[in-house]
Amino acid sequence: ALRGSFAPKAQKANQGSGYGLQPVASYKVAILGAGGGIGQPLALLIKMSPLVSTLNLYDIANVKGVAADLSHCNTPSQVLDFTGPSELGNCLKGVNVVVIPAGVPRKPGMTRDDLFNINANIVKTLVEAVADNCPDAFIHIISNPVNSTVPIAAEVLKQKGVYNPKKLFGVTTLDVVRANTFVAQKKNLKLIDVDVPVVGGHAGITILPLLSKTKPSVTFTDEEVEQLTVRIQNGGTEVVEAKAGAGSATLSMAYAAARFVESSLRALDGDGDVYECAFVQSNLTDLPFFASRIKLGRNGVEALSPSDLTGLTEYEEKALEALKPELKTSIEKGIAFVQKQP
Numbered sequence: 001a002l003r004g005s006f007a008p009k010a011q012k013a014n015q016g017s018g019y020g021l022q023p024v025a026s027y028k029v030a031i032l033g034a035g036g037g038i039g040q041p042l043a044l045l046i047k048m049s050p051l052v053s054t055l056n057l058y059d060i061a062n063v064k065g066v067a068a069d070l071s072h073c074n075t076p077s078q079v080l081d082f083t084g085p086s087e088l089g090n091c092l093k094g095v096n097v098v099v100i101p102a103g104v105p106r107k108p109g110m111t112r113d114d115l116f117n118i119n120a121n122i123v124k125t126l127v128e129a130v131a132d133n134c135p136d137a138f139i140h141i142i143s144n145p146v147n148s149t150v151p152i153a154a155e156v157l158k159q160k161g162v163y164n165p166k167k168l169f170g171v172t173t174l175d176v177v178r179a180n181t182f183v184a185q186k187k188n189l190k191l192i193d194v195d196v197p198v199v200g201g202h203a204g205i206t207i208l209p210l211l212s213k214t215k216p217s218v219t220f221t222d223e224e225v226e227q228l229t230v231r232i233q234n235g236g237t238e239v240v241e242a243k244a245g246a247g248s249a250t251l252s253m254a255y256a257a258a259r260f261v262e263s264s265l266r267a268l269d270g271d272g273d274v275y276e277c278a279f280v281q282s283n284l285t286d287l288p289f290f291a292s293r294i295k296l297g298r299n300g301v302e303a304l305s306p307s308d309l310t311g312l313t314e315y316e317e318k319a320l321e322a323l324k325p326e327l328k329t330s331i332e333k334g335i336a337f338v339q340k341q342p
């Protein structure tokens with residue numbers, strides 16, 4: 001159930017039909033920031049989903065061409081483009097899932113928190129429009145720093161009187177995707193079988209892969225645990241440095257975000273067996289938001305997984321305690337950003 005594959009239904013529909021997928025459901029998805037490095041490949045992957053009938057692409061620039069290009073793919077969904085704030089409301093009306101990768105990415109030497117000043121305002125403005133136009137939608141926040149932008153979104157939704165904590169998600173799927181890949185490589189496992197839960201948040205040491213809970217069950221030496229944990233935590237920085245100023249992870253992020261969208265659509269469609277890790281409102285620790293495994297259902301988060309945080313190794317226990325102060329500060333920074341505004 002925790003596999004990184006796309007929906008069984010989608011795979012079935014795909015068999016023998018190439019990319020000319022047969023529609024199996026008719027959900028509407030909007031991407032805000034669709035012209036960007038993540039937005040474009042994410043739009044392509046979502047365009048391939050047989051669960052989607054309409055794909056609305058919004059950006060402040062360059063989105064018309066992306067939509068024209070994608071609209072020629074012979075998959076069921078209709079692609080529409082929306083440019084600039086005056087078209088944002090129409091982009092969001094009737095939408096089931098809104099994905100937000102709008103904002104600036106990191107350059108070498110930057111932390112995710114360095115993006116706060118620009119991205120906080122972008123996320124606030126976009127979520128205000130979501131609250132006004134599709135308050136019932138699942139909201140997937142990709143824009144960094146996720147540890148702060150999710151609390152920002154929650155505060156905006158509260159101010160608008162439409163906050164539903166079960167439907168607001170910080171997208172941490174890429175951390176799970178990386179963990180699965182790196183662990184499979186290190187232990188010579190078949191990738192499709194590997195699933196590593198990643199908890200905490202989405203920045204540096206707040207990213208905590210629970211290697212002891214890897215499925216299938218594997219044993220790691222202390223050295224392997226240390227190496228793998230650090231590599232998973234720094235996966236984003238590995239890409240930022242390799243791109244040397246041209247941005248951060250976009251393709252692997254689009255892949256991960258598409259997986260989370262597909263899981264959300266399957267849950268909306270009544271699949272009772274959908275689990276993902278995400279950064280959500282949580283009571284698993286004393287922090288108001290925390291990433292952990294969640295069961296997804298028609299109404300969003302159906303259940304958290306308290307057993308994720310029991311039976312941890314000493315290394316994981318320590319890392320969990322060590323991440324809490326940083327995560328708490330980032331969450332509070334997001335909340336304060338909205339509350340201090342007139």
Ligand code: NAI
Nearest residue numbers: 033035036037038060101102103104105142143144174253
């Ligand atoms: P990019 O710069 O290539 O694209 C961002 C897009 O957002 C651009 O097309 C831009 O026009 C648009 N945009 C800017 N202001 C906007 C506004 N007010 N309304 C709508 N669109 C707006 O950046 P990229 O690489 O796509 O990254 C986007 C965000 O995703 C960054 O904040 C980055 O840090 C974050 N990210 C998150 C990850 C995660 O695991 N959650 C992983 C990788 C990146």
